[in-house]
Amino acid sequence: MTEDAFIEVDRVEKVFDVRRRTGFLRRERRQVRAVDGLSFTVARGEMVGYIGPNGAGKSTTIKMLTGILTPSGGRLRVAGIDPSRERTRLAHRIGVVFGQRTTLWWDLPLIDSYRLMHRMYRIPDGRYRENLDRLVELLDLSALLEVPVRQLSLGQRMRGDIAAALLHDPEVLYLDEPTIGLDVVSKARVREFLRELNVERGTTVLLTTHDLQDIEQLCSRVMVIDHGRLVYDGALAGLHEVGESERTLVVDLERESPPIDAGDAARVVRVEGPRQWLAFPASGSAAALVARIAAEYPLVDLSVREPDIEAVIARMLYGAGDGGGVDAGDGGGGGASGERETVVPGAGNS
Ligand SMILES: Nc1ncnc2c1ncn2[C@@H]1O[C@H](COP(=O)(O)OP(=O)(O)OP(=O)(O)O)[C@@H](O)[C@H]1O
Ligand SMILES: [Mg+2]
Numbered sequence: 001m002t003e004d005a006f007i008e009v010d011r012v013e014k015v016f017d018v019r020r021r022t023g024f025l026r027r028e029r030r031q032v033r034a035v036d037g038l039s040f041t042v043a044r045g046e047m048v049g050y051i052g053p054n055g056a057g058k059s060t061t062i063k064m065l066t067g068i069l070t071p072s073g074g075r076l077r078v079a080g081i082d083p084s085r086e087r088t089r090l091a092h093r094i095g096v097v098f099g100q101r102t103t104l105w106w107d108l109p110l111i112d113s114y115r116l117m118h119r120m121y122r123i124p125d126g127r128y129r130e131n132l133d134r135l136v137e138l139l140d141l142s143a144l145l146e147v148p149v150r151q152l153s154l155g156q157r158m159r160g161d162i163a164a165a166l167l168h169d170p171e172v173l174y175l176d177e178p179t180i181g182l183d184v185v186s187k188a189r190v191r192e193f194l195r196e197l198n199v200e201r202g203t204t205v206l207l208t209t210h211d212l213q214d215i216e217q218l219c220s221r222v223m224v225i226d227h228g229r230l231v232y233d234g235a236l237a238g239l240h241e242v243g244e245s246e247r248t249l250v251v252d253l254e255r256e257s258p259p260i261d262a263g264d265a266a267r268v269v270r271v272e273g274p275r276q277w278l279a280f281p282a283s284g285s286a287a288a289l290v291a292r293i294a295a296e297y298p299l300v301d302l303s304v305r306e307p308d309i310e311a312v313i314a315r316m317l318y319g320a321g322d323g324g325g326v327d328a329g330d331g332g333g334g335g336a337s338g339e340r341e342t343v344v345p346g347a348g349n350s
Pocket of ligand 2: 058059060176
């Protein structure tokens with residue numbers, strides 16, 4: 001584990017005991033392994049995307065990182081603090097936004113929630129005022145401050161929640177689906193704000209979302225979790241390689257013609273009149289392919305489509321027509337526990 005790791009998660013587990021009534025006086029006890037031997041570190045100032053299918057264990061991870069839940073096993077540290085043991089001390093250094101649920105006082109005007117936080121976190125007056133002004137401006141909250149939280153729209157409330165999480169200058173911000181249910185404009189606004197926060201203040205951000213555009217626009221590093229285990233940790237671009245994703249070259253020929261023969265470089269996946277779609281490996285060069293086609297066919301126009309990241313992740317998690325699996329290759333498998341290894345492209349890179 002590196003010295004400057006700000007968030008350290010080492011073989012962490014979380015098992016829930018679930019009791020279910022199965023009939024009169026009959027109960028079934030079952031264990032749900034929500035997080036299953038999870039290890040990763042996040043350095044100060046990083047902005048990391050945390051994604052995976054429903055029930056993968058993302059929210060459970062975040063709850064353990066805030067101290068709301070105690071791990072069943074393993075070791076957790078945030079800023080050197082064990083979250084579940086020193087939850088209050090940690091609270092002064094972290095901010096958290098749960099998109100599904102507000103931390104604001106429902107019946108009070110927004111500004112009252114902020115005043116309460118001012119007291120709760122013992123934020124020095126000057127700093128409170130400075131932060132409030134800045135957040136109100138950046139998140140466009142001035143017209144909303146006197147409005148009771150229950151009257152706010154989802155997007156307004158989310159902005160209110162984000163401000164609340166940042167009033168005390170946390171060093172790390174956990175966001176659990178901060179753009180859920182937001183319209184396109186609000187999403188863009190929230191993203192822009194987060195980018196600025198990360199750049200200007202160096203705030204460490206762990207972002208959970210189902211909107212992969214959040215990740216594409218904000219995070220250079222992404223971690224994918226499935227069944228409580230990390231199945232990928234690396235650059236977003238690397239996901240394409242692991243998922244063996246393909247880009248698509250769309251060409252318009254002068255006239256209708258039989259499918260283009262591009263040898264091994266690409267294959268025609270669709271033909272519509274003079275237009276043809278060719279799939280080629282995302283890691284390959286479009287230029288070489290275009291040159292080859294232009295030399296042999298009457299090319300009029302062309303465009304290249306980037307791979308759909310959702311499709312890439314789906315292929316990685318569930319496989320599709322084989323070949324897209326998560327084979328960790330021959331890499332010098334570290335001490336990872338379990339059958340499935342985390343894929344770390346170019347392990348050891350910065
Ligand atoms: N308090 C709880 N008691 C019992 N089981 C729980 C509890 N919280 C979560 N789980 C179970 O743990 C697993 C992981 O849940 P978690 O909420 O972490 O998933 P998630 O990755 O956040 O999913 P989503 O994308 O739907 O938000 C699920 O199977 C869930 O049913
Ligand atoms: Mg969740």
